Every structure is written in structure tokens, then in C-alpha cells.
Amino acid sequence: MNRRWVAGYLALAVGLHASGAVAQESPPPESSPPAEAAPSGFQPAPTPEPERMVVGEVVVLGAEKTRPETVQAYSRLGAGDTITSEELTRVERRLIATGLFQEAKAHTSPLGDGRVQVVLTVQDKASWVVAPTFSFSRANIGGGLLYAESNLWGRGKKFAAAAQVSTAESGLFVGFLDPNLFGWPPLRFSAEGQVRSDRVEEFQPGPSQEDPEVARRTRLNSASIAAELSAMLFERVRVGAKYRLMAIDAYSPSDDMPVTEPAFEPGSIQKDASLRLMVGVDTRQNLHAVMEGLNLEGSLEWSDPGVWSDFRYKRFGLLYRHGLRFFEEHNLILRAEAVTGTDLPFHQEFVAGGNSLRGFLYRQFRGDTRLSLTAEYHFPLFTVRSLAFRGVGFSDTGMLMWRELPEDRRLLDVNGRVVRGYLPEAKGGLDGATVAQGVGVGLRLYLRSVVLPLVGVDVAYGVNSGEFRFYLVAGVTPG
Structure with missing residues (x-):
């Protein structure tokens, strides 16, 4: 029997993929006044680092069959981890990639002690x-x-x-x-x-x-x-x-x-x-x-x-x-x-x-x-x-x-x-x-x-x- 017949039903895709684009400003029109030269030694302000948040706890909502600890394990988040908003997007992609969920959302809410609560909301397939x-x-x-x-x-x-x-x-x-x-x-x-x-x-x-x-x-x-x-x-x-x-x-x-x-x-x-x-x-x-x-x-x-x-x-x-x-x-x-x-x-x-x-x-x-x-x-x-x-x-x-x-x-x-x-x-x-x-x-x-x-x-x-x-x-x- 051709094992590819059912291998797709057992396949699990894992990994990470991210992409980005850099926008370039158009040059000013010819009628615009020339820009003033930057003072000697002037350095442009550095791009601020994304704000990092410390995870206090992870809460799972919406899962009817999937156990909360399984959802959390696939998210790869736990108390004490530090995250950014970009990493929350990656968490959502990880959960969708399991094939278990029609939808997966991740957001945070403050706990009051400087840490945040990460809420994972999923919809089972x-x-x-x-x-x-x-x-x-x-x-x-x-x-x-x-x-x-x-x-x-x-x-x-x-x-x-x-x-x-x-x-x-x-x-x-x-x-x-x-x-x-x-x-x-x-x-x-x-x-x-x-x-x-x-x-x-x-x-x-x-x-x-x-x-x-x-x-x-x-x-x-x-x-x-x-x-x-x-x-x-x-x-x-x-x-x-x-x-x-x-x-x-x-x-x-x-x-x-x-x-x-x-x-x-x-x-x-x-x-x-x-x-x-x-x-x-x-x-x-x-x-x-x-x-x-x-x-x-x-x-x-x-x-x-x-x-x-x-x-x-x-x-x-x-x-x-x-x-x-x-x-x-x-x-x-x-x-x-x-x-x-x-x-x-x-x-x-x-x-x-x-x-x-x-x-x-x-x-x-x-x-x-x-x-x-x-x-x-x-x-x-x-x-x-x-x-x-x-x-x-x-x-x-x-x-x-x-x-x-x-x-x-x-x-x-x-x-x-x-x-x-x-x-x-x-x-x-x-x-x-x-x-x-x-x-x-x-x-x-x-x-x-x-x-x-x-x-x-x-x-x-x-x-x-x-x-x-x-x-x-x-x-x-x-x-």
C-alpha cells in the first residue's frame, strides 16, 4: 500500500518563517528648498528596541478538546519568559501550523506587578x-x-x-x-x-x-x-x-x-x-x-x-x-x-x-x-x-x-x-x-x-x- 495515502494525515509542519520590507522615501520635488546640512558629528536617533515584557502566566481560552497544557506547550511560552509583540505573532503562527486550530490569537494584559498575562485564544478544528x-x-x-x-x-x-x-x-x-x-x-x-x-x-x-x-x-x-x-x-x-x-x-x-x-x-x-x-x-x-x-x-x-x-x-x-x-x-x-x-x-x-x-x-x-x-x-x-x-x-x-x-x-x-x-x-x-x-x-x-x-x-x-x-x-x- 502506498504510505503517501495517509502520511498527510499524520504530517506535522514545524518551524519559523518571518519576512519584512524596507520602505524608501521618494526624493523631494525640484521646487522644494534644499534641506539643511546636518551638524558635524550628528548621529540619527537609533531605532528603539521593541518593548520586552515578562510573562507572569499563560492562560488558554476557547479550547474545547485540546488540553490547555498542550496549547501552551505548542506556544513554547511559560512564566518567566520575555516576549515582544512580534514574538506573539510568531506564537499565533506556531499554533496554526499544528493543524489543530481554525483560529489562534495571542494578546497580553498587565498583571500589576510589572509582568503580563499572555492569553491564547484558539478555536479547535x-x-x-x-x-x-x-x-x-x-x-x-x-x-x-x-x-x-x-x-x-x-x-x-x-x-x-x-x-x-x-x-x-x-x-x-x-x-x-x-x-x-x-x-x-x-x-x-x-x-x-x-x-x-x-x-x-x-x-x-x-x-x-x-x-x-x-x-x-x-x-x-x-x-x-x-x-x-x-x-x-x-x-x-x-x-x-x-x-x-x-x-x-x-x-x-x-x-x-x-x-x-x-x-x-x-x-x-x-x-x-x-x-x-x-x-x-x-x-x-x-x-x-x-x-x-x-x-x-x-x-x-x-x-x-x-x-x-x-x-x-x-x-x-x-x-x-x-x-x-x-x-x-x-x-x-x-x-x-x-x-x-x-x-x-x-x-x-x-x-x-x-x-x-x-x-x-x-x-x-x-x-x-x-x-x-x-x-x-x-x-x-x-x-x-x-x-x-x-x-x-x-x-x-x-x-x-x-x-x-x-x-x-x-x-x-x-x-x-x-x-x-x-x-x-x-x-x-x-x-x-x-x-x-x-x-x-x-x-x-x-x-x-x-x-x-x-x-x-x-x-x-x-x-x-x-x-x-x-x-x-x-x-x-x-x-
Whole structure:
């Protein structure tokens, strides 16, 4: 099952973003008398520092489900702190960025002893949803049911469970996210588990095919659990570690396809365990339908018998994400990624196509190295009561390749089992690289009381193939 289906329901944007502008006075008209020269040694008066106030207490009003101590923890304010009016604005942004509140306001009132009382007034969002989910693209059609709770026990904990049946992948998923472990927002813990049955199609190489031909079809069944612990330092630097354990069972490929040599040798169930370390800068904030801030991240993941795995591989990644706000409600979102791996088994290769590279079929391209760039411009169309209609224009570009293929076109695991048999037409190096681009437009429907879009529709044009592809997702964000 595609974990991106429900990852959005568990996502928590954190960080800080501020902007400012400097105004310049126009020069005086020519008819104005010349200004007198400043006396020698004259220094302009310094700009006064913002008045700092000492917090005596923090009071929370308006919260119906969210516990007051949770609101205060997200505000990162406590007795004895010193603040300014500008910092109160940042507090409001922090609270909105949690996704728990429709509105959040912060103001002060004097206590009479030189200190101030900070009053946080919030309006809770509906914290849970039971929703049908539906996705449609040519190579993957299906639907399911999802339950998500974004404010367990009024403490901001998040839980999601989903079932999905589709032509490409079906299964069950459960996930839990604690974005303020032990009541401390800088510390975050997540756990997830899934059981899935995956029909993996490999296509003949080439992005210019109008009707890509399936060369091999393989069934993979798997079950996995994972846990991640991360910490946010100085409100912008995140470090984390994730451990994943998977059991994978491969079947013989379909015998009605051109290639019947296995991509993954059938046999006993194998263990795939890995440890992933990451570090990055993250100042993103999701302010209702607009994402602001910057995310730069580097990661290293490895799998070997030392972490209880039957495989031996590594994956390296660099990620850039940036959200820019224009004209209050316009949003430019940029995403670039470079990932590469060594000795990747079939089920851990990088893929592109479908929602990750619109204009092409779901998982149409594969490789052990991938470069991608996505640019999306979101803009408001109109609003009906609390339902907002937003448009999006986008461009997706991707490059996938195998850096080098074994001479016998087979990759073995630590036990000598074939875990990747490459297609006869596959080529290694830059000569075999695939570069594809899709451009298009889409529509998003947002409800202010729900943090994610209700419906997403995209129409994409594959520049290489000249074909139009249509994508519809209900209940989740495309891609």
C-alpha cells in the first residue's frame, strides 16, 4: 500500500518563517528648498528596541478538546519568559501550523506587578474523520476507507488506519505520530505498520511511448513495522533515526508477459531491515492551505546482517523543499531531490510515474539513481462558505538510471538468492538514463476545518510522449 495515502494525515509542519520590507522615501520635488546640512558629528536617533515584557502566566481560552497544557506547550511560552509583540505573532503562527486550530490569537494584559498575562485564544478544528478514499490513473485504480484522529486525548497525538484495494497495491495501514513527546514539541516519535500485496509492473524502457508496454508483472506480498525518533533543535534543525523491519514474499512473474525470468527469485520469506539517519534544516509551516518555509535534508539508510537483514544495500538522499507565499493566498512550492543507492533489491529501487511524475503511468520508470524537480503554483479561485476552491499549475521533471548493471544481469543477497533480475532491454550508465517531463493544471478543494484537501484533480501532458493523463484522488493529496 502506498504510505503517501495517509502520511498527510499524520504530517506535522514545524518551524519559523518571518519576512519584512524596507520602505524608501521618494526624493523631494525640484521646487522644494534644499534641506539643511546636518551638524558635524550628528548621529540619527537609533531605532528603539521593541518593548520586552515578562510573562507572569499563560492562560488558554476557547479550547474545547485540546488540553490547555498542550496549547501552551505548542506556544513554547511559560512564566518567566520575555516576549515582544512580534514574538506573539510568531506564537499565533506556531499554533496554526499544528493543524489543530481554525483560529489562534495571542494578546497580553498587565498583571500589576510589572509582568503580563499572555492569553491564547484558539478555536479547535474537527479532530477526526472517517472518509472514503479514491484514486484514479491509468495504471492504478482503486479506493478504500480511512479513519484519522489528529488530536488524541486532546494532546495533539495523531492516529490513522486505512484499508485500500487497487489494481496496483492493496493492503492495510496503521500509523501513530506523537509530535510533542512527553509534552515537549521539539521531540517527535512515530510508529507505523502495514500489510500489503503489490502487483509490480515493469515497462519497456523509453518515456516517448504513447502506450507503454508491460514487459513483466510480479506479485510481492509484504508486512512491515517501523519506528522513528527525531528532535528539532533551535526551532529549525531536525535530526532523526528510523528503524524498519519488513518480511517480503515474492512470487513467480506472470507467464503471459514477454519476460518470465523472475525479477525477484521466489522462495522462503526474507527479512529486510534497515536503519536510516537524517539531518536537516526545516522551517516549514502549513498555514491552512498555504505552506511556507524551507526544508533541506540529507539522509543515509543502510541494510545488512548487522541490523538483522537478509539484504545488504545503502541509499543516500538529498532533499530540498521550499514554500513561498505571494499575494496572501498564492503559494509557490518547489521540491528537488537527488537519491542514489548501491545493490538495491527489486522492492527497494527508486520509481517514478503517476502522482510522483505526472504525465506518465504509475511507476513507469525504475532505477538505482533518481533526480527529480517539481514546481507547483497554487492560487485561490473562489470560496463557497467554508469550502475553498484552489487551482494549481505544475511541472514535474525526473531522471532515472542504473549507474551500472552486473554482467550477468543479476543481483544476489547475502544468502546467494537473486533479488534483482534486470530486463533484457535495461541499460546502465547515462546511455540508459530516462529523462521525462510532465506539465499540467489541477484543482484542489479545501475545507477550513480540515487541514487536507477533500478532492484533488490533475490533468497532465507528458512532454516526451505527447499523451494526456488524468489523475483523481478523493480524501488525500495527490502525490
